[in-house]
Amino acid sequence: MVRYKCRYVLCKVIHDDRKKSFDESDIYFAVRNEVEALHGDYGVSSMKKTPSLSVKYTDKESGIVLLKCQRGLHKLLQSSLPFIKKIKGVPAFLQTIHVGGTIRSCLKFLITYHKSRLSSLLKQCTTKEEKEKVKVAILKCCQDTTQMVMTVQ
């Protein structure tokens, strides 16, 4: 058996409107349309090769998106990501934060990424209650990291 090799691109949606959130099909069509504009019919149809382009996971809270495509074609995908200016009519763009070969490696990266962000969040906190919340979260994640990795495995 030969395994289909994929690339997972972990992106972060950045937009002004905090309340607005995008679901998987919004992201998919935004990416697909951009690939079509930049790489034409060739780009779109090669994205449909198994394993085809798909949005594996979206996190509405933090705006994290996980895209999947065939290995080798990820260059087509990655080159068109910076050109996305609007998602579902709302000005927004995708910031690539990681490219990995498996979902697991992306998740590992995501955990460390979120952890590193906690300290900067702490600085942004204004009220005491918020500060307490973040501190607890930091403490908790330090303990949980090992467990989480275990569960992933």
Add this chain to the structure above:
Amino acid sequence: MYQKIVTKGSTDYCYLKIRLDFGKDHDAIIDALNFKQLILSAAKDVFGIAVSCSLIDVLRYEKSSRTAVIRIYHKYLTKLWSSLTMYGNINGAPCAFRILQVSSHLMALANNSRSMKLHMVYDG
């Protein structure tokens, strides 16, 4: 005093001699600007902006026969060639690009012995 330089690998440019043919009962007047526009849109349909933004020079265009000599980067040769092949109609009129000659030397397009017409002198 003798010097020799051999260029084998990557030549920068590629030169193509192409002709635009229309189907039966269809005809249109295409000038040089239109012609370049057609090449660009052919490239854009199949390979998107990424290829159509590459260098495409129309070096010479003959309006009567709709034949042009174009210059492109060598690395886009395959992509442009295939997108020209795919191009099928202009505003509903069936048409086709014919690739007459391809070379990495512009000099080669000055003569085509394959399509050379013979002018015979009949004496008696």
Add this chain to the structure above:
Amino acid sequence: MKRVVPTGKLIFERTSFLNENEKHLQCILTHSFNSSIGVFLPEHDCVPRILGDMMDDQMSYYVEQVPLNLLTETDFIKGFVQAGSLCMISYGTCIDSDDCVAVTPEGMLVMSLCKDTYQRCGLDGHLSKAGKNIEKFVVKVDLKSDKFYPGTKYYDRVQWCLSQMANFDFLVTWIPNDGKVCPSSIQNFFKTKSIQCNRLKVNKTNHEFKNFNIPIIDPAVIETDSEQKSCNYDEVFEWLGACAVGIDDYEGDDYLSTYSCPTPNKQASYCIYTQYEGIIHPSIVKQYINYLRQFMKDKKLPWSSVTVHGFVDSPLSWIYDHGFHNNGDNIYTFLMFPNDEYWLYRAIGGQDICP
């Protein structure tokens, strides 16, 4: 990323006619099948008449449906192959898909055959070296050989094998060694064998350029440096090609074309490019280049160039096997300077062997 396969190779040489080891004659005379000759003269308004006269004097013919065994008959070999310099190439056959046949001035019958024809014909040959994975076989028969006469086993076999093969249309030109013999006698020969043989007229195309930028070329400097005293050799070749193709008004529209004359350049009031098409004997090229060298000195031209295009479907380019991959280029250009130096460009297809 996949390696890009070249579509062409360029061999550039810079030397002088006075150099003892220079090989310009070898380059001209071994390039047997020429389909056109083009001359570019800067700062001059007409190409000397002599070239046109030479072209008219040269007798070239189109012969239809020649059986191949006619080429190995003794009266043909004695009368034409040995008594002069014969150029013969099959017409209307593509080197990449059909069988091609040619006779070189050295008296070599060269056949580039497809696999099934090769296996059927039963002559000894080798796989063509031009390109990989092509199923073309090259068979060579030396018509001038001492051992090639009727009665020998080899001759009879060749004669029989060739008689089994299809007929070909040929382009023929012949220059007799003996000045008293008329070159048209080859036409009579074919006519007596009741084969259609018609004389060919050469085609002439002219491109005239007025108030035209021409590059400044210093024969000693082949690559542009920071001082910009002379143009790069490959840019010059491209520019010569642009003139040969007949680029009109290239410094007009930026949208259409970004091509411009290589720097440094200067304006010339008048330039001319003339090209003759037809089958051209290598010895005419040789004569003409010799003439032009003197002409250039007399008229004080800064340089002059002669370009010869070979047949894309010829089985040989120089002495090597020739193939067709995207193009079947075999071109050479002499860029000559008044101080007897010259630049020689040879352009061949991407899969061919460098001469």
